[in-house]
Amino acid sequence: MTRRKDVSTDSPDLGKLIKSEQRFRDLVENTSDWVWEVDEACRYVYASPKIIDLLGYTPQEVLGKTPFDFMPREEAARIKAGLEQILRDPRPFQNLENINLHKNGSLRVLETSGVPIHDADGRLVGLRGIDRDITERRESEEEIRRLNEALTERAAELETANEELQAFNYTVAHDLRQPLNLLGSYNQLIETLVGDQLPEECLRYLREEGQVIYRMNQLIEELLRFSRFAHIELHRERIDLSELVQEVSLSFRVTDPDRKVEFVIAPGMTAFCDPNLMRIVVNNLxxxxxxxTCLQETAVIEFGEREMDGVPTFLVRDNGVGFDMDDAGKLFTPFQRLPNTERYRGFGIGLATVERVILRHGGRVWAEGKLGEGACIYFTIE
Structure with a gap:
C-alpha cells in the first residue's frame, strides 16, 4: 500500500502558491477597476474594495445582491436581458455600458467586461469581470456632442446670415447705387445746361449736392469692401513688411507733398500673411x-515691431490728436466716430477693416492713446 505524502505548509510548492495568490489578491484589490464575480443567478459572490470608489458601497453590502439592484428600473431591465442572453450562450463580453445608482443617489456610468466561469465538469457557475467608471468620459462626450450640435446650428445661422448679407450687398450695389448715379447725372446735366443762368447760391447748392452724392457712393463702396473681407480666401506668404510700409508711406507723400511728415520704419520686419490684405491693413493704419496728425507742424509716424508677452507684435504710433482710453472700445466698431473728430473726414470703417483682416489671420489688434499726445495701434499675426 502506497503511503500518501502529506503536503506541509513548509512545502516549496505551497509557498509559491501562497505568494502567487497574494500577488493576485494585491493586483485585484488595488487595481483602478472594480473586480467582481457573480453566480449563475447573477448574485455577487465577490466584490473588490474598489466598489467603494465607484458606487459608494462596501463589498459586504453588495454580496448576495445582483447588478440590477444598483440600476434605475429601465436600465436594469435592459442589462438583465443582455446578461441572461450571455448566460444562455456563455461567451466573453466587453465594454458593456450601463448606468448605476451611487449610494449618494447620483448616476454613474460603468463599462463592464467579463468572462463565463465553468466548474470542473464544464457546467456554467457564473461570471467574472471588471467595471470601469467612464462617467467623466461620457459627460465629456455628451458635452462635445452638445457643442457640435450648437456649432451645426450656428453654422446654419451663419449660412443664412451670409445669404442675407449677399442679398443686402446686391441691394446696395444695384438698387441703392443706381438712383444715386441717376441723381449725380441729373446734377451734372443741370449745371451743364443752365449753370450759367443760376444764381450763385443755387449753383453752390448744386455743387454741394454733387459732393454729397460722391461721398454716398464712396460710403457704399466702403460698405461693400468691408462686407467682402469675411469671405476672401487667405493666400499667405512670407513678405517684407518694412518694404510694404515704405511703399504705402511714399504714396501718402505723393498725394500731399506739402505735409511735413517723418516716417520712422524699422528695417527687416517680415510677416507670413496675405500680401493683398496686409496692404489694406498698412494703408488703413x-x-x-x-x-x-494733420494739425501737427511736424508729424511723426512710426511703424515698428516689439515682443509683448512673448509674442511678436507690430505697431503704428503717431503724435497726433490721440484719444481718451475710455473711448478705445469704439475705435474698431464700424461707423463709430470718436468725440471731437468731426473735422477729420472718414466713415469710421478703417480700423474696423483692420480688425477684420487681422482676425482672419488669427491675430488680434488693440489701441493705446492719450488725448492730445498721440495714439498707438498694435496687432499680431498667427
Missing amino acids: LGNAWKY
Missing part, C-alpha cells in the same frame, strides 16, 4: 495716422 498709416492713413489713420496721416489723417490725425
Whole structure:
C-alpha cells in the first residue's frame, strides 16, 4: 500500500502558491477597476474594495445582491436581458455600458467586461469581470456632442446670415447705387445746361449736392469692401513688411507733398500673411495716422515691431490728436466716430477693416492713446 505524502505548509510548492495568490489578491484589490464575480443567478459572490470608489458601497453590502439592484428600473431591465442572453450562450463580453445608482443617489456610468466561469465538469457557475467608471468620459462626450450640435446650428445661422448679407450687398450695389448715379447725372446735366443762368447760391447748392452724392457712393463702396473681407480666401506668404510700409508711406507723400511728415520704419520686419490684405491693413493704419496728425507742424509716424508677452507684435504710433482710453472700445466698431473728430473726414470703417483682416489671420489688434499726445495701434499675426 502506497503511503500518501502529506503536503506541509513548509512545502516549496505551497509557498509559491501562497505568494502567487497574494500577488493576485494585491493586483485585484488595488487595481483602478472594480473586480467582481457573480453566480449563475447573477448574485455577487465577490466584490473588490474598489466598489467603494465607484458606487459608494462596501463589498459586504453588495454580496448576495445582483447588478440590477444598483440600476434605475429601465436600465436594469435592459442589462438583465443582455446578461441572461450571455448566460444562455456563455461567451466573453466587453465594454458593456450601463448606468448605476451611487449610494449618494447620483448616476454613474460603468463599462463592464467579463468572462463565463465553468466548474470542473464544464457546467456554467457564473461570471467574472471588471467595471470601469467612464462617467467623466461620457459627460465629456455628451458635452462635445452638445457643442457640435450648437456649432451645426450656428453654422446654419451663419449660412443664412451670409445669404442675407449677399442679398443686402446686391441691394446696395444695384438698387441703392443706381438712383444715386441717376441723381449725380441729373446734377451734372443741370449745371451743364443752365449753370450759367443760376444764381450763385443755387449753383453752390448744386455743387454741394454733387459732393454729397460722391461721398454716398464712396460710403457704399466702403460698405461693400468691408462686407467682402469675411469671405476672401487667405493666400499667405512670407513678405517684407518694412518694404510694404515704405511703399504705402511714399504714396501718402505723393498725394500731399506739402505735409511735413517723418516716417520712422524699422528695417527687416517680415510677416507670413496675405500680401493683398496686409496692404489694406498698412494703408488703413498709416492713413489713420496721416489723417490725425494733420494739425501737427511736424508729424511723426512710426511703424515698428516689439515682443509683448512673448509674442511678436507690430505697431503704428503717431503724435497726433490721440484719444481718451475710455473711448478705445469704439475705435474698431464700424461707423463709430470718436468725440471731437468731426473735422477729420472718414466713415469710421478703417480700423474696423483692420480688425477684420487681422482676425482672419488669427491675430488680434488693440489701441493705446492719450488725448492730445498721440495714439498707438498694435496687432499680431498667427
